[in-house]
Amino acid sequence: MTVEINYLDTGGEGTPLFVVHGLLGSADNWRSHVKQWQEYRRVVSVDLRNHGRSPHVQGMSYTAMAQDLLALMDRLNIERAHLLGHSMGGKVVITLARLAPQRVASLIVADIAPQAYSHGHSAVFAGLRRLEEGKPGNRREADELLAEHVEERTTRLFLATNLQRGNTGNLELRIGLDEIMAGYDDIMQAPAGHGAFDGPTLVIRGGKSDYVTDAMLPVLRGVLPRAEIKTLDEAGHWLHAEQPEAFQSAVSAFLDAQEA
Known part of the structure; x- marks a missing residue:
């Protein structure tokens, strides 16, 4: 059963960018980035279930969270979108891209690999x-x-x-x-779905983070074969907060290339 998740929509023309936060984050954490990106494109930032201003419900599987996001796209009459997800949100957008690749114009995954992680919270x-x-x-x-x-x-x-x-x-x-x-055990699992998403993909990782190491790249490329890897050397896992200008620049350059 899908949830009507909370969202912030800047409005505007063209293919929108959906922004999906990580564990214990919210759309509010992305306001400064959205303010920059909205000058050039429509941006929709969301609160995943049990986060921000969205409803509290049982179930934190990646299939469920991806279906929530697809339902929001349907409600907004958005056929295709660029998807950006950080950490847990990255697994959500990878899942959506596997389940409904025709709805994804491009994928931006911030500091997460498509694999299971050990518990650490x-x-x-x-x-x-x-x-x-x-x-x-x-x-x-x-x-x-x-x-x-x-x-x-x-x-x-x-x-x-x-x-x-x-x-x-x-x-x-x-x-x-x-x-x-x-639902924490599910959150630590790999993204749901099967096979590879062969659309344009950017993976941004922190040079001081261990969430996307070189050893993980073969698995990552098995799921995201067209992934361009961008490393922000001075950033850790919270790369969008630690290196905001470099992060914005990487995202904007990638999106501009898709729409050239």
Whole structure:
């Protein structure tokens, strides 16, 4: 069963660019990039199920999330789109490209490979649970609660983007944490679908990240045979935040080449 996911649509002409965030992210995290890209093209940024302002439901399989995205394209009467996905969102767009290649004008995958990954978010989930229990009244208190489990301040700042003021006046998580944790095993799996997507593809990876290593490239090219690999040497996994200008430039150059 598909979910009517939340989205932000800049409007405009031409083939739109869909932007799909990663685990515990949201469309809001991409506002600065969307502001730049919308000068040249229509951009639709989404909140995946259990994220941002989208509904909380059981099931975090890549097939389910890709079907949500396809349903949104149908609602907006968009036949084909360029798809950009970061991390978990990259697996979502790879799945969509496998399930419905005719709907994909091109694919941009940011720092993820089409394979399973080991579990590694236990501290993050513990920190988010502590936020639920602690009911912080302000962001300083929220950061102190998160710091009991999450050492890196940049990670804490990112997680705090999921907080909103609740009816009681305290800060509350807007994500479906129970549903995300229940579906975590699926999130760590490889993208769904079978075979290769042979359309134009750009894979942008962080030079300081271990999410797309050289050893993974044979598997990646088996699924994305036309992939152009772009490495941002000074970036880690959050490459779009760490090297925003280089990331924007790589995406824009690739899209311009598709439409030349």
